[in-house]
Amino acid sequence: MPRIHCPEALAGGQSLALPPGAARHVQVLRLQPGDGLTLFDGRGGEYAATVERMGRSEVQVRVGAHDPVEREAPREVHLAVGMPANERMDWLVEKAAELGAASIQPLLTAHGVLRLAGERAQKKQAHWQAVAVAACEQCGRNRVPPVHAVQPLDAWLAGLGAPPAGRLLLGFSPDARPLAQAAGTGPVLVLGGPEGGLNAQEEAAARACGFQTVTLGSRVLRAETAPLAALAGLLALAS
Structure with a gap:
């Protein structure tokens, strides 16, 4: 499933218009309404999400459940x-x-x-x-x-x-x-x-x-x- 970084703070259950960079990524991947993807905002964990609407320059997604998984290195x-x-x-x-x-x-x-x-x-x-x-x-x-x-x-x-x-x-x-x-x-x-x-x-x-x-x-x-x-x-x- 595609993983896409969204710099805006995410929350489960929200309907969100992706910022331009993330929206372009979804469009390049040719995802369609109903397709799933994974979003992460850099604050820890990741979110399941679903494409709701594809416009000419706008992509609307529904953010689902948060998975608190961490994959960081064992030391800084x-x-x-x-x-x-x-x-x-x-x-x-x-x-x-x-x-x-x-x-x-x-x-x-x-x-x-x-x-x-x-x-x-x-x-x-x-x-x-x-x-x-x-x-x-x-x-x-x-x-x-x-x-x-x-x-x-x-x-x-x-x-x-x-x-x-x-x-x-x-x-x-x-x-x-x-x-x-x-x-x-x-x-x-x-x-x-x-x-x-x-x-x-x-x-x-x-x-x-x-x-x-x-x-x-x-x-x-x-x-x-x-x-x-x-x-x-x-x-x-x-x-």
Whole structure:
């Protein structure tokens, strides 16, 4: 049965005109009155629903019973990444949402190829959030991870404050510890660099903010692969 994200708060028994994005999704799927679908609003659980009416641009549905099912990961893992270029960031966001990332923070770094600011950065953020929504529709997640606004690394580090979670920096420094040894058990924030990695000043700034360097092994992984490998490893350790 199709799963569709509806950003408006849902309640069992209501008749609802779907917002434009969700309505377009139903139309693309060529659903007809009487067809069933599953709706989720990101606040937990999901709702059975039935298409009541299909208009030219409007889709009316009847919301049914709420199922409180949760499919979240066994621990919170937040990703902060120096943005890889082109479609690689799309791929990273999609797979991070599927695997269970709690949030995704795109960062501007010294070696990063992708340079975003102003309206272009806002449009990219909205695009990546839509990628995360689509991934959750596909994989069964009922809580959509936020993709935060693009920030320069130094500004983001300055705004972190006291650590609410463990902080891990992906790198190859001599004192890097294996991921399994540094993982801990609670929420964790993973910082990864872009294609060229973080420079020495950026690594020092991250360490000053409480990040400890961890290694994923002797192979050099792509910028979009390393955070996902760390995410998968951390969730496997928590299972």
